[in-house]
Amino acid sequence: MLTRALFLAAGLLAAGPAFADSVTAKVAQWDAAARTITLEDRSQFANIPEDVAVPHDLQAGDEVTVDYLAAEDGVEGYTAITVNKDVARRLTPNDKRG
Numbered sequence: 001m002l003t004r005a006l007f008l009a010a011g012l013l014a015a016g017p018a019f020a021d022s023v024t025a026k027v028a029q030w031d032a033a034a035r036t037i038t039l040e041d042r043s044q045f046a047n048i049p050e051d052v053a054v055p056h057d058l059q060a061g062d063e064v065t066v067d068y069l070a071a072e073d074g075v076e077g078y079t080a081i082t083v084n085k086d087v088a089r090r091l092t093p094n095d096k097r098g
Contacts, residue, residue: 021070024084030058037064037081045075052078 029038035048037058045066048054058064058081067080 019070020067020079022065022067024063024065027058027060027062027064029060030054037066045078048078048081052081054081055083058083 023039023043025039025041025043027037028040028042030036031038032054034046035050035054036044036046037048037054038044045068063084065080065082065084066078067082068078069076
């Protein structure tokens, strides 16, 4: 079992120092042609690949969560873009809060 764990750890290290991360913030601008999201703090997520779905109705003021693979020199890849709608709208009638 220890040998398997060591091989797994070695494989992960060999793959490079990329790790999953995410950021949640409000959108300042969505440039659909360049596939670039600019957040209110002026940070940008650029060149989002076509195979990563970006909601067609994304607009300034929407709160988004960008899930990405971070590397030492920036973003290595994107895994998901999610628009966070009002929590009250996401709750089903059976959900209890409080």
